[in-house]
Amino acid sequence: MTQKTNTSFVVGILALQGAFVEHQTALQKLPIQKKIDVILVRTAEELAKCEALVIPGGESTTIALLARLSGLLEPLREFVKIKPVWGTCAGAILLAKAVVGAKKGGQELLGGMSITIARNGWGSQVESFETDLDVVGLRDPERPFTGIFIRAPVVLTLEPSPGDLPIDVVASLSPSLLPDSLTSSNSTNEPKTFVALRQGHHFLTTFHPELTRDNRFHEYFIRECVLPSISPPRS
Numbered sequence: 723m724t725q726k727t728n729t730s731f732v733v734g735i736l737a738l739q740g741a742f743v744e745h746q747t748a749l750q751k752l753p754i755q756k757k758i759d760v761i762l763v764r765t766a767e768e769l770a771k772c773e774a775l776v777i778p779g780g781e782s783t784t785i786a787l788l789a790r791l792s793g794l795l796e797p798l799r800e801f802v803k804i805k806p807v808w809g810t811c812a813g814a815i816l817l818a819k820a821v822v823g824a825k826k827g828g829q830e831l832l833g834g835m836s837i838t839i840a841r842n843g844w845g846s847q848v849e850s851f852e853t854d855l856d857v858v859g860l861r862d863p864e865r866p867f868t869g870i871f872i873r874a875p876v877v878l879t880l881e882p883s884p885g886d887l888p889i890d891v892v893a894s895l896s897p898s899l900l901p902d903s904l905t906s907s908n909s910t911n912e913p914k915t916f917v918a919l920r921q922g923h924h925f926l927t928t929f930h931p932e933l934t935r936d937n938r939f940h941e942y943f944i945r946e947c948v949l950p951s952i953s954p955p956r957s
C-alpha cells in the first residue's frame with residue numbers, strides 16, 4: 723500500500739508557451755525533488771492533478787489566448803482561487819488583478835494578487851537587463867541573486883482590499899534603476915522597485931529565476947507557498 727499524499731505532490735507548469743522547460747529543470751533539481759512530481763500542463767485534466775502551478779514567462783497575451791483556445795482559462799481562474807500559483811514575468815501579469823498597457827483587444831487575467839502591473843514597464847529601450855536584487859526570506863540571503871529582466875512588467879500599485887491577505891515584498895531593486903518614464907515626483911515610486919511579491923500562497927516574480935542556475939526562488943515557492951497549503955500547520 724502506498725501513501726502517495728504523504729510522500730509526494732504534483733506541481734504543474736503551464737506549458738502553452740514560454741520558458742516552461744527551464745522551470746521544470748529547476749524544480750527537479752531542488753534538494754526535496756523526490757517529493758515533487760513535476761508535470762507539464764496543457765489540458766484541464768492535467769491541471770486537475772496539480773497541487774500548485776507555475777506560470778512561466780513568455781507572452782502574456784499569447785498564453786491567455788492559448789489558454790482560452792484549449793479550454794483552460796476558466797479552470798485556471800478556478801485553480802487560482804484555491805491553490806498556490808507562481809507567475810514569472812508574463813505569468814506575473816496574468817496573476818495581477820489589473821494591467822496597464824494591454825494590447826488592443828485587452829488582456830485576459832487570472833487575478834489572484836491585489837496589484838496593478840504595467841506590461842513592458844521598462845520601456846522599449848531598456849528591454850532586457852540583469853541586476854543583483856535585495857531579497858528577504860531566500861535561503862542563503864547573503865549570496866546575491868541576479869535578476870534577469872526581459873521585457874519585464876513593472877508593479878505599479880499594491881491594492882489589497884479589506885479582508886485580502888497582506889502582500890510581502892520578497893525582492894526589490896534599486897530605485898536608481900527605474901527609468902525616468904516611470905518615476906513620479908508626486909506619488910510613491912516604491913512599488914515599482916518590487917520585483918518579487920507574495921500574497922498568501924500566490925507568488926510573482928517580474929524577472930526570470932528559471933534562467934539562472936540558482937533555484938532559490940523555486941525553493942522559496944515550494945517552502946513558503948506550496949508545502950503550507952498541502953499540510954497546514956497544526957494549531
Ligand SMILES: NC(=O)CC[C@H](N)C(=O)O
Binds near residue numbers: 780872
Ligand atoms: N519575459 C516575459 O515574460 C515578457 C512578458 C511580456 N512582455 C508580456 O507582456 O507578456
